[in-house]
Amino acid sequence: MADPIIQMKEIQKHFGSVIALAGVSVDVFPGECHCLLGDNGAGKSTFIKTMSGVHKPTSGEIVFEGQPLDFADPRDAIAAGIATVHQHLAMIPLMSVSRNFFMGNEPVRKIAGLSFFDHDYANRVTMEEMRNMGINLRGPDQAVGTLSGGERQTVAIARAVHFGAKVLILDEPTSALGVRQTANVLATIDKVRKQGIAVVFITHNVRHAMAVGDRFTVLNRGQTLGTAVRGEITPEELQDMMAGGQEMVQLEGSLGGTV
Template identity: 60%
Template sequence: MTETSDFLELAQVSKFFGSVIALKEVSFGVRPGEIHCLLGDNGAGKSTLIKLLSGVFQPTAGEIRIAGKAVTLASPRNALDQGIATVYQDLATVPLMSIARNFFMGREKTKGRGVLRRLDWDFMNRTARDEMSKMGIDIRDPRQAVGTLSGGERQCLAIARAVHFGARILILDEPTSALGVHQASVVLRLIARAKARGLGVIFITHNVHHAYPIADRFTLLNRAKSLGTFAKAEISREKVTDMMAGGKELVDLEAELEAIAASETAQPTAEPRLKRAAGV
């Protein structure tokens, strides 16, 4: 069941780099068991917002709150410790290493003591297989290289890893941007399963057609500013597209293209012009 209060909130957050405004007074929140889509075109401020939430940057102004309390996300490790996991577009996996080794990277399970201490491969292999199975992906062998997995399966690995290590908020950076139709649908199902397991998901994308079917709420960014947060029942797919892309710009472009087409139609073709020049 979706909780009614936001677990993670941004309150009037701004980020400046000298005179450059990367984000200005952006506010939104995400609840456990909710998919909150953050939509914006290139240059809207999505990447800066990801880095603020993952502890890479700190806000110039405003507050980040967890469970109603203002916090400082001093580093990516600090953000993880507070339950915020970010899955970046490049997934941060090592293609030549095994699925299980990638799953436990930096948190390897060991057994034994002293000079007899060693990696507990049985535990890591079993856990990686079981956690990915819970997300709907059955892998053949957790010892196989990650480079042999499809794009959707790699996304499953990254999401399952975040869930296993205690994430309460999952930030997904353009998870479907480089995928075909089938693999994108696999990832969208993974996002829905993460929601069903009680995670709050911030799904960052510029693709309305991927976002709209699974989102509970939308926040739209345009040129570093928020255009507002809307529940799905409050806004149509067409309105989301219009606000994100800039409806006036599209209307102006359409009128300009029609004018160009009309002017080209009115001009004589090249062949009659050449005949007249030759005196034919």
């Protein structure tokens, strides 16, 4: 495989007296889906926020395309090609799909020296991109509020890819979705990966991770419990690592192995 597109080296992040990340190292290659697993409070959110420029690491180094990085704010990260699709906060329900798609990146057309929003271009591109992702819109002016949760995630992913994301961070994109919608989002992730984009897929659902992941890193209490390659690890082992072993075994026993 080629060089990693982004390397997180020994990242530590402290909030006052709380150590949220105690030296986490992860590297992500272009065209792979790297799953980041962990239970609530494991430090997943803090870690991806560090990666996307929201937090500055207390110590440690981020290397992006071979260069050490120092993001001042998330806009720097977006400009560099690191896009984050947030679980809830990605789309504005009252606005049309095309207005959402180009939010913050509005195409403009000059008329008499003044810049105007190029609605024709925005509508055309939105319809094309949505069709490529397998979503049939009634029209580009359809409000995002009428889309299902899975479709919204797909629009957000398509948007990030359209605007040149090299690293796509997906923060629990499937956690609130039904079976069918989850399958659609996972299929979208697969399409994106095949375009050579590095996908960082955050989840606490082992089955979703196993469906599309190439490599798996498990976080627990602010530390990595190692990275495994697809085929070298079973879902059960991943599940155990996430929960921290023992207690889970007891729990599973009492639940008859259904978790």
